[in-house]
């Protein structure tokens with residue numbers, strides 16, 4: 001395939017946008033080469049500026065659960081735009097989407113809308129701190145909760161249990177309050193809680209991790225976290241920015257039958273517009289301004305275009321009782337197809353999958369946490385990524401990302417994808 005126009009556009013972008021992109025992973029740094037500039041998309045396909053067509057497994061990193069340019073969402077946004085795009089006043093549609101979200105998700109009475117997943121997680125942690133009057137938080141290595149300071153933390157050195165900044169600009173003072181645990185390791189969490197008795201406000205996690213590839217929680221991990229939180233008076237925050245409305249109507253709480261105290265949303269809830277949200281029982285949400293003293297605000301929060309897109313999206317999901325079954329079956333079909341092909345070519349791999357999230361790791365051992373995900377062979381991944389791209393299949397340009405299956409994919413598309421894996425695997429061996 002030719003990427004002539006994309007290359008020219010990337011050059012031009014680099015002059016006026018740092019690295020040519022507004023979010024780093026788009027720059028293809030992890031895989032090399034020039035990023036592809038999108039021009040349009042419809043259903044399961046994305047079209048680039050050179051006229052190439054790709055089957056899309058990124059789907060804007062998750063929001064496009066029902067495919068690109070999904071008609072009910074597009075129509076809702078177009079109609080709303082004609083009435084004015086922002087008022088800075090309350091609007092009826094904010095209540096409508098809030099009522100729907102609250103009816104779909106367990107354990108939440110109220111929801112506050114923001115403009116990104118980052119904002120949702122940042123605000124959820126502030127709320128947890130304000131509610132518990134404690135300052136420390138526990139997060140897991142490899143889980144991503146957006147780019148606010150408290151989350152840009154890596155494992156500390158030596159015997160210290162707190163983390164250190166993993167970006168310049170994040171202060172030691174901030175890092176000191178974020179404790180880092182190993183995913184799927186309840187004993188590690190318990191030892192951190194013991195060592196920081198009475199000081200931890202919340203544990204935040206991706207209940208199915210999606211930002212180190214897809215990593216499911218081990219059998220009792222979520223339930224064990226719930227019990228540890230109860231025992232220590234700590235809030236359990238589910239960051240469902242990726243999994244919310246994707247794995248089940250009620251997200252991971254429904255899927256795994258575990259109760260969270262605070263839930264964060266993003267991606268699917270905005271139907272492709274910039275939306276995030278966080279939600280909890282009224283008793284917790286009452287601590288937020290203007291009712292309570294925990295401050296949180298946003299000029300464009302609850303924006304009518306964003307709410308129209310989100311409401312159309314959630315309505316479509318809520319009205320379709322077969323959706324999650326179909327997604328699961330499509331993803332299982334892809335899983336089986338790719339596994340057969342990679343086995344045939346004797347390429348070492350591990351495939352993880354939950355519902356419509358799937359990731360292919362070129363690693364021998366089970367992938368259960370950041371450490372095991374990092375053991376994947378990155379050279380193989382790079383070659384695989386570029387091979388797939390040339391076959392017209394667009395997967396995320398990093399081995400640490402999940403593939404997102406959309407309902408717009410047909411079995412013919414999936415067969416094409418599996419055939420492409422066969423072609424590429426042949427080149428790899």
Ligand SMILES: *Cc1c(COP(=O)(O)O)cnc(C)c1O
Nearest residue numbers: 116117118144145146241242266
């Ligand atoms: C994408 C993501 C975020 C950040 O959302 P943005 O909208 O990019 O700020 C937070 N948490 C998880 C689990 C995510 O996947």
